Amino acid sequence: MSNCAIAIHGGAGTILRTSMTPEKEKAYLVGLKESLTAGYEILKGGGTSMDAVIASVVAMENNPLFNAGVGAVFTHDGGHEQDACICDGATKNVGAVAAVKRVKSPITLARLVLEKSPHVLLAGDGAEKFAVANGMELVADQSYFDTDFRRKQLEFALAKEKKDATAHTQLDHSDDNENSKMGTVGAVAVDEYGNVAAATSTGGMTNKRHGRIGDTPMIGAGTYADNKTCAVSATGVGEYIMRGMVSYDISALMEYKGLSLSEAADVVVMEKFFELGGSGGVIAIDRQGNIAMPFNCKGMYRGSMLADGTIELGIFDDRG
């Protein structure tokens, strides 16, 4: 086990203690712990970081609380279009999918792209054809992903847009979590072989249209892994994560300036990304099992688990 460790996030945003009931808080903490444990059990059993991050992300895709898989947000047209990406730090291989509609576990398809396709990123119908050609079953109907909670978020967004026709032309950083347009899930891990991996999956933005693709399937933006430096999964306003190349930038600061994981993650999230106008956070891990989870907004669903079984869970900004 040695330096094995895993960290996860379930999205970041304006998550306030005042808008959270004790029941809901508990449900989130249970969901985070289940996800962490799923990945940790694999690491503990001598499994790989690639398998561990998949297991943790799948657990959140299957949990309706998080914006990925079941519980994904609705698009403008009342459907779902999901993105996912996985990076293998040992080989620097990458697989990603964008705008898939009927794939039960987008992160599992991303891994299939990494393993079976010569390509890095497949989108839309073509990605689903690839899934089927490789023996993956699609859900019969998109309603598989529907939840009342997310439908209400779409109705809220559409109503807001009706009042203000320009509402959909702005990126919304300010909505409280109840009506947040964003959300992502992700995991980073290091295994006993010293290999790091990162995985991210998301339903994207509520009320999205025009084939918008966010940061999640963009290598170096929402997801990155390199054994030389670290593995990173980002969450927040995707357009700024892309412009800031947030995940790769943390790696570059470690490689080129010799910063530690925690220094590099802080510089990128709390300074560079923030100055660009971006709001969100990251989880990051290095080969030594160091973990950083900075965020520059009010909260981030997050958790980490070390080789000795120590668990840390968090939702709000507890940095005082």
Add this chain to the structure above:
Amino acid sequence: MSNCAIAIHGGAGTILRTSMTPEKEKAYLVGLKESLTAGYEILKGGGTSMDAVIASVVAMENNPLFNAGVGAVFTHDGGHEQDACICDGATKNVGAVAAVKRVKSPITLARLVLEKSPHVLLAGDGAEKFAVANGMELVADQSYFDTDFRRKQLEFALAKEKKDATAHTQLDHSDDNENSKMGTVGAVAVDEYGNVAAATSTGGMTNKRHGRIGDTPMIGAGTYADNKTCAVSATGVGEYIMRGMVSYDISALMEYKGLSLSEAADVVVMEKFFELGGSGGVIAIDRQGNIAMPFNCKGMYRGSMLADGTIELGIFDDRG
């Protein structure tokens, strides 16, 4: 004018003098010069680098010799799906489109995304709906982009695949230019205000399927610009350009390690990208008007033009 300068590429690959007729070589050189001049005239008249890179790229999109716009390669299904990206080094704003089918000038739509959309990357039908909603006319039929030359490339690829069913599951680095699956056009410029910009446009890969998206619309992979460092447009095997974060990596080496433009471009293209298994090249420019155009394959259609009107054009590897 001071440090104004512009550089362009029209794709890289196994471009051999032995497989080029004098007529064809001349046609390419004329096309490169027309593209350079279109951008240069704008810079000379006090225009911006953003306008200059658009003008240069549009000239190549309209030229059937290059794999972008008219003359774009065919997909597996005999259609066209084009990608483009533009980065403004002054603001770090970005606009990109992926898999657009009926957009005459994908780079012009990418700029429209930068200017009019809150998003960074729009794909497929959604991107075209956005184009129409913003007053852009689409071509009535995809045949607008057809050329016999590219159709023969598709037929060649399909025939090859018939003989070897696994052919389409491999990335092809080795085909000579006649049958090359790849190709891209791009421009980088610095204007008299000291602002840099980068633009890239491509028809993608011949015989592509499964909604494959390459490096061109991926910020930091195929295209990047930041006044602090440089503007870059890459061409070559997209999957490796993405995995290597080629464009942003050049910028990061300048910012974090203090390398010059030419040192950084050489380290990334001739060492890191090459060691990853990638083949291709970049054009890069900084605020001082320095230009680097390294490539690690047999040739790259390329050219540069300085403030004093000095033109350099190249196709083959003339480095001896």
